[in-house]
Amino acid sequence: MVKSTDIKAVKGKVEWPTSDFSRVPYEIFFDQDFYELEMKQVFQGPTWNYLAHSCEIPNEGDFVTNWIGDTNIIVNRTANGDIHAFKNSCSHRGTRIVDEIRGNSTRHVCPYHLWTFNLEGSLASVPLEKGIKGKGGMPPCFKKENHNLRKLRVETIGGMIFATFSEETEPLVDYLGPHCESQISRLLDQRTPKVTGYMRQMIEGNWKLYNENVRDPYHASLLHLFQVSFGIQQPTMKGGIKMDKDTKNTWNHSILSDDDTTSSSDLAAVYEGTDKYDPNIKLADPAIANVPLDLDDGYKTTLLSMFPTSVLAQVDNTYAIRHLRPKGPGKVELNITYLGFEEDTEEQAFGKKLTANFIGPSGYISMEDGEALRLEQDGLKMRAGDYSVLEMGGIGEIADTDYLSQEISIRGFWSYYHKLMGFESQ
């Protein structure tokens, strides 16, 4: 862990040469010191972090364990329906208490000396607290109420459960902003979500590279040729990005209407000189591309990126919550919770099974991101002292756009990250 006296020295390792964040120092992606500082400033700091969807813990005692940065958290439901979250580390000698990903339990018992915690994370009992026959036991000054698990603040929106370590964090809706609020409601409140599958992908890249990736519609039609060929996202498509007041959260969306479908000869011009675009590509079985959208509001993709590690995504007719678990500066695990709805007809449910092929580690649309980030991490490690370039869509002011080929929302991410990490007071 970084000592506070060293924090200044760590931050002094890099410079941010432009105030519009069109240059980002490469060390931020591979230096262990920055990673450790992030665990403190970002993940233990005033941020809301996704833990689970409430449909995963419908009953009393249902729990899920998940990660906020490097910290494992238990989130569970109590008898009165409330949701509580606390650190999965015993208040006695630090042991991990729950060693499962999900389950049901009326209490949490530490395996080592059987200290028992209730569903609010409070210490309920200590074996041999009073000793045996007047011998041993805890000293009179030992008070159970001083030894609860580290509890987190919890709030939910659209069933998504978020937690924060900090008392300073503003209310969740203010933190997320109006676009997140309305899109979460559009995607999750109109029907009753249910989990139909999980996917996990180990990406050999820094967790912030993934944050850049989901705020980067510029790459969507260039790296992911599958979705260009089948009209899910094209470089000429309508759409845009909108951010919250801090520019940390992005709503990135594209809309396809019949009149702006690009002709394949126009598209061929965009990809001229590359061998990626094949205008003759056709699906042998087009069923996968013909699944109708559940919602008739015309959005082909909606990507809500919520600082620091969560994404709610509608890509074509797929609905998923993505969550990042950083595993050191060079690695991040992407956890995807794939959603259906209780109201889905059999046909709609099968449609979602087909479109699952678009996303995840084997997704026609998204699998290439894992590879792009691996290559990016591999390449940028050689560039200490240098900076990445974020100029697409314009430099200077960080503002919403009504076009897609831009990196402005990536600069928005850095602007907030820079502040949260305390670089400003450098």
Next chain:
Amino acid sequence: MKKNDLQIKVERFLFDYADCLNEKRYEDFPSFFKEDNCHYEVQSKENEDLGLTTPIMGCYSHGMIRDRVAQLINNTLTYRRLNLRHFISNIRIDEGKTEIDLKANFQVMQSDLEGVSELYLVGRYEDKLILDHNELKLISKRVILDSFAIPNMLAVPV
């Protein structure tokens, strides 16, 4: 066919299947499946145990199986060039009236272009085969992954 002969035939079928993938002959991959009736699914052990049905890869027609390898054949996909090698073991068959149930374990090692090898995937196959003019064809292949935290990506069938 005698049980022992069928066992040998099925093993040979699996090893040919593995070679097709190891040697990157993706255009041959669909021919292991029965054209008018076949499924191919890659699922995580996590989902399988929870009864969740969304697959990692799901092809529910011969056309979808051909589409799974199309981007690999026409080279429009950005993915890591690795050499993969399948090791298949614990092969056992149960012969039904019309179908042969096949279970096997597998392990796939990956070797990068500089020759560094590591474990890529571990899991099991749950297949259904039929004899079509004395040739084995898959009508259903389910690949269930113990290692469902997929390293990097899974671009090729397993």
